[in-house]
Amino acid sequence: MKDMDLFPQGGREVVRVDPNFTATGTYTNPSLLSFSISFYIVLIKFQKYRKLIGAKYFNKGYAANAGSLNASYETARDNEGHGTHTLSTAGGNFISGANVFGNGNGTAKGGSPKALVAAYKVCWPQVDSGGGCYDADILAAMEAAISDGVDVLSLSLGGGSKDFSDDVTAIGAFHAVQQGIVVVCSAGNSGPAPGTVENVAPWIITVGASTINRDFTSFVSLGNKKHIKGASLSDKILPEQKFYPLIDAVDAKANKVSSDIAQLCLVGSLDPEKVKGKIIICLRGENARADKGYAAVKAGAVGMILANAEENGDEIIADAHLLPVSHVSYTDGQSIYQYINSTKTPMAYMTHVRTELGIKPAPVMASFSSRGPNTVEETILKPDITAPGVNILAAYSEDASPSGSFFDKRRIPFNIVSGTSMSCPHISGIVGLLKTLYPNWSPAAIKSAIMTTAESRANDMHPIQNGGNLKANSFAYGAGHVQPNRAMNPGLVYDLTTKDYMNFLCAQGYNKSQISKFSAMSFVCSKSFKLTDFNYPSISIPDMKSGVVTIKRRVKNVGKPSTYVARVKVPHGVSVSVEPRTLKFTRIDEEKSFKVVIGSVANNKHKGYVFGSLIWEDGKHHVRSPIVVNLG
Numbered sequence: 001m002k003d004m005d006l007f008p009q010g011g012r013e014v015v016r017v018d019p020n021f022t023a024t025g026t027y028t029n030p031s032l033l034s035f036s037i038s039f040y041i042v043l044i045k046f047q048k049y050r051k052l053i054g055a056k057y058f059n060k061g062y063a064a065n066a067g068s069l070n071a072s073y074e075t076a077r078d079n080e081g082h083g084t085h086t087l088s089t090a091g092g093n094f095i096s097g098a099n100v101f102g103n104g105n106g107t108a109k110g111g112s113p114k115a116l117v118a119a120y121k122v123c124w125p126q127v128d129s130g131g132g133c134y135d136a137d138i139l140a141a142m143e144a145a146i147s148d149g150v151d152v153l154s155l156s157l158g159g160g161s162k163d164f165s166d167d168v169t170a171i172g173a174f175h176a177v178q179q180g181i182v183v184v185c186s187a188g189n190s191g192p193a194p195g196t197v198e199n200v201a202p203w204i205i206t207v208g209a210s211t212i213n214r215d216f217t218s219f220v221s222l223g224n225k226k227h228i229k230g231a232s233l234s235d236k237i238l239p240e241q242k243f244y245p246l247i248d249a250v251d252a253k254a255n256k257v258s259s260d261i262a263q264l265c266l267v268g269s270l271d272p273e274k275v276k277g278k279i280i281i282c283l284r285g286e287n288a289r290a291d292k293g294y295a296a297v298k299a300g301a302v303g304m305i306l307a308n309a310e311e312n313g314d315e316i317i318a319d320a321h322l323l324p325v326s327h328v329s330y331t332d333g334q335s336i337y338q339y340i341n342s343t344k345t346p347m348a349y350m351t352h353v354r355t356e357l358g359i360k361p362a363p364v365m366a367s368f369s370s371r372g373p374n375t376v377e378e379t380i381l382k383p384d385i386t387a388p389g390v391n392i393l394a395a396y397s398e399d400a401s402p403s404g405s406f407f408d409k410r411r412i413p414f415n416i417v418s419g420t421s422m423s424c425p426h427i428s429g430i431v432g433l434l435k436t437l438y439p440n441w442s443p444a445a446i447k448s449a450i451m452t453t454a455e456s457r458a459n460d461m462h463p464i465q466n467g468g469n470l471k472a473n474s475f476a477y478g479a480g481h482v483q484p485n486r487a488m489n490p491g492l493v494y495d496l497t498t499k500d501y502m503n504f505l506c507a508q509g510y511n512k513s514q515i516s517k518f519s520a521m522s523f524v525c526s527k528s529f530k531l532t533d534f535n536y537p538s539i540s541i542p543d544m545k546s547g548v549v550t551i552k553r554r555v556k557n558v559g560k561p562s563t564y565v566a567r568v569k570v571p572h573g574v575s576v577s578v579e580p581r582t583l584k585f586t587r588i589d590e591e592k593s594f595k596v597v598i599g600s601v602a603n604n605k606h607k608g609y610v611f612g613s614l615i616w617e618d619g620k621h622h623v624r625s626p627i628v629v630n631l632g
Contacts, residue, residue, distance in 0.1 A: 056144060057121040061136030066124070076121040081400035083119055085417050086156045088395035090425035091115030091432065095395075098414050100320065100402070101235040103216050103355050104393045108414070111429010111484075112436075120145055123157070133157055135168040142172035146179055151435050153183045154428030156421035158198040160188075161375050164505070165514040170201035174518040177203040178498050182435070182443040184428045186420035187383040188370030192311070192466065194475065196370040200382040202536060203501055205431070205447050208370070208477055209389025209423040210363035213459060215356045216318035216391060216416070218326040220305055222246075222339050223347035230305070230326030230350075231316040231391070233402075233416055237352040238324050244302055245278040246346040248337065252280060252299070265292040265304075276300030279348045281336055284327075285309045290403035293321040303350050307333025314467040315367040317418050318353075318391045320402035320410070326350045331468075361458035364465045365476045366390050369420055372475035373609070373628075377508070378542040379531045381628055384451055386464075386477040389423030391416050430484045437488060438558075444496035444535075445556070449487045451537040452494070452623045454480030456613075473611045474626040479538060491621025492555040492564065494537040495591075503529040539596065539614065541629040544574070547600050554593040555616065555623070557585035562618040566594070569613045571629050573606030575599045578614065598629060607631050 055076035063069050078084045092110035099105035120141035123133035138157070145153060153176055155169060164170045173183040185199035187208045199206050218232040223243065238244070252274040253262030262269045265282035280301045282292045289306060296304040303324040308315065314329040328336065340346045366389055374382040396415035401408035427450065434446050441449075456477070458464050464481060466472040498519070505515050506525035515523070532541075533552040541549050562585055566578040576598050583592045596614060609630050616623040 055119045055121065056141070058137040058141045058144070059124060060140070061134030062124045062132075064136070065134065073124065076119060077399065078119075078121075078397040079399035081397040081404065081415060082156070082417070082421060083121070084397045085392075085394045085415060086154065086421055086425045087117055087119055089392065089422060090152075090154050090428040091117040092395055098393060100233055100393060100412060100414055100416050101353070103233060103353055104214065104416065105355075108393060108395075110394075111426055112432030115429075115432055118145070118148070118150070133159075139168045139172050142169075142176065146176050146181065150176075150181055152428050152431050153181060154425050155183065155185045155199070156419075156424045158186055158188045161198045161200055163376060164201055164508065165510060165517055167201065169199060170204065171517050173201060173204050174501065177443045177501070178519060180443065182431045182446055184424055184431060186424040189368045189419050189421075191369045191371050192313075192367045192476075194371050195373055195375045197372050197374060197382045197475075198370060200374045200376050200380065202377075202380045202496075202504060202534070203443065205385065205427055205450065206383040206478070207389075207420060207424045207427050208383040208386035209366040209368070209418070209420040210386045210464070210477065210481060211359075211366065211390040212388045212392075213357065213359045213362035214391070215359050216353055217356050218324070218353050219351045220326045220328065220332075220336070221349045221351070222336065223343065223345070224339055226335070226339070228326075228328055228332045228336070230328040230332070231318040232321060232325045232327060232353050233318040234321040234323065234325050234353060235410070236322070236324050238303055238350055241349065243347040243349045246305075246336075246340060246348040247274065247278045247280050248340050249280055249282045252278075265295045267291065267295045267298065270295060270299035272299045277302060279303040279305060279350070281305040281307055281333070281340070283307055283309060283333075284312055288405065289317070289319050289327070290321060290405050290408070293319075293323055293325055293403075294405060294407055297323050303348075305333075305336060305348070305350075307336065311367070313367050314364075315390075318416055320408075320412075320415065322403065322408060324350050361460040361462060361465060363388070363458060363481050364467055365472045366418065366420075367467055368418075369423075369476065372478075373540070373630075377531070378630070379534065379540050380536060381474060381478060381538040381540040381626060383476075383478040384447065384538070385427060385454055385479055385482050387423040387426035387482045389420055389426075390418045392418065392422040394422075427482060430482060430487060433484070434487060441493075441558075442495055442497070445493040445558070448493040448495065448537040449490040449558075450482060451479035452492070452625060453483050453486035453490050454478075454624070455483050456480040456624075473609075474538070474628050475609070479624065479626055489559060489621070490623065491557070491559045491562070491618060492616055492623045493558050494535050494553065494625075495556050496535050499523075500535060504531070504534055507531050507534075538625050539627045541598060541627075543630050543632060544598070544600050545632075549598045551596040551598070552593065553596065554591050555583065556591045557588055559588070559621065561586050562620070564616040564618045564621070564623070567615045567617060569615070569627075571610035571612035571627055573601055573604040573610050573631050574629050575601055576612065576614075576627070583616065596627075598627075600631075604631065
């Protein structure tokens with residue numbers, strides 16, 4: 001079974017998703033069709049097929065564990081919301097008046113707004129005997145999608161990193177790529193710890209999550225006249241400029257409840273006599289953010305401040321809370337705790353939610369977005385790319401509540417959700433557009449176009465941050481933040497074939513039985529193939545024990561005839577040379593090979609991972625590949 005972690009820690013800790021096609025009436029005039037798994041699977045397909053696949057469900061793997069299923073399981077309907085949200089992000093049509101409780105109002109559209117879309121439900125609710133997304137159902141859905149003739153698979157799910165031969169998603173994705181189908185997957189929501197990235201097979205586009213330049217803001221005003229910016233989507237507001245008593249959840253604990261439990265605001269952990277009529281501050285972690293608000297409401301609070309734990313840093317997320325709430329950063333949370341402890345009568349007030357545009361810096365990497373290095377094969381840098389995944393507004397199932405909690409009876413047609421599940425379909429939609437422009441490009445060429453045109457700087461022209469003014473690196477964002485318009489004209493691409501992928505599997509030491517899981521074709525492994533020569537759009541060196549590593553790459557010209565010159569941003573502690581430094585192309589689809597020689601520097605004091613880049617430039621195109629070197 002796949003353990004699902006589709007939403008960042010502190011949000012909905014257990015998620016059960018499926019597709020709702022009540023929203024599919026908006027997906028008209030198709031020119032593509034998209035296939036995504038986000039507790040269900042989505043597709044993109046060319047107009048020439050003119051075939052709307054619709055929605056299917058797969059539950060035999062689940063039933064084998066859960067036992068006999070009633071009729072409520074014989075449906076592809078979305079009663080959770082996650083599937084509708086991701087599907088509309090990938091392929092939703094233009095819809096005016098999209099908003100959440102009046103916030104973010106405007107016209108919404110998916111990445112491929114004229115797409116034909118289909119959904120394949122593979123995940124099911126938790127029951128006594130288990131629940132979630134079973135390998136058998138995931139693979140069955142992927143194979144069905146391939147048979148249905150899809151062009152893009154968008155899979156917003158994951159189950160941790162594992163050997164490729166044991167990874168059903170990797171196996172199914174290989175089958176798809178063999179047929180020219182692009183596969184896009186979420187990187188996971190287990191960040192910011194290193195080595196947490198999942199869906200790491202080189203034939204998959206792996207997507208991290210970052211912010212956009214829009215915030216949903218609620219300010220906290222303290223009795224000491226300090227004002228703190230927080231995030232919220234609550235549809236409830238406090239009377240204007242009226243201050244309320246402020247209490248720490250630890251001071252509001254119920255009898256026989258520990259301080260550690262009370263500060264998290266678990267249901268039943270708070271004493272109503274201490275909480276009633278007050279604003280309570282709760283610590284993020286363990287239980288869902290919305291559940292903390294429910295606990296506060298049950299105890300009689302008029303509002304809640306949700307403070308980040310240290311590991312959450314500056315990342316604040318707008319949630320559709322049941323009461324007035326402001327989610328604040330770790331630093332700001334600490335200042336609120338200090339204020340409470342500095343006075344006998346702490347007071348606070350929270351403003352109503354407002355939409356703010358033009359936020360800088362943006363993007364910033366989400367703390368929950370899973371990080372590299374790739375623990376399965378470190379020569380393949382993962383994630384590949386980052387895309388918007390924080391506070392994303394998209395369609396939502398009206399069978400589900402906006403907070404995702406059973407006690408929430410509200411229903412809305414759009415919702416704002418965060419996670420790498422949300423960033424994945426952004427890339428899927430872009431892939432759909434590229435497939436329209438370049439129907440003969442391979443999945444590897446499309447991936448290369450997206451990666452080598454990405455941006456590593458934010459809108460303030462400084463490097464993308466992890467939060468807290470800390471510079472991010474390729475283990476967070478891969479090649480960088482996606483730039484769709486640039487991807488349309490990449491100049492050069494790093495291409496790969498099924499033969500290249502098969503040699504990659506051979507280099508993993510797989511025997512014939514293991515390789516047969518990926519392909520039934522007869523194949524003889526190349527004795528000369530090296531993992532360092534695998535033609536990936538990024539370069540990752542796991543160690544420099546030998547002192548010098550030579551990497552071979554080849555690029556294909558997909559633009560006008562031009563001459564490219566190599567430029568290197570050299571990682572600290574190593575030397576880098578490119579041979580040749582100039583590549584002249586006289587025709588489209590012409591390929592040229594080059595070598596990158598990376599060596600250790602004498603008396604180097606740098607240890608651990610260092611980061612740089614290789615750029616091929618012709619005055620118009622900027623073909624950038626990240627370089628990561630582990631110095632030990």
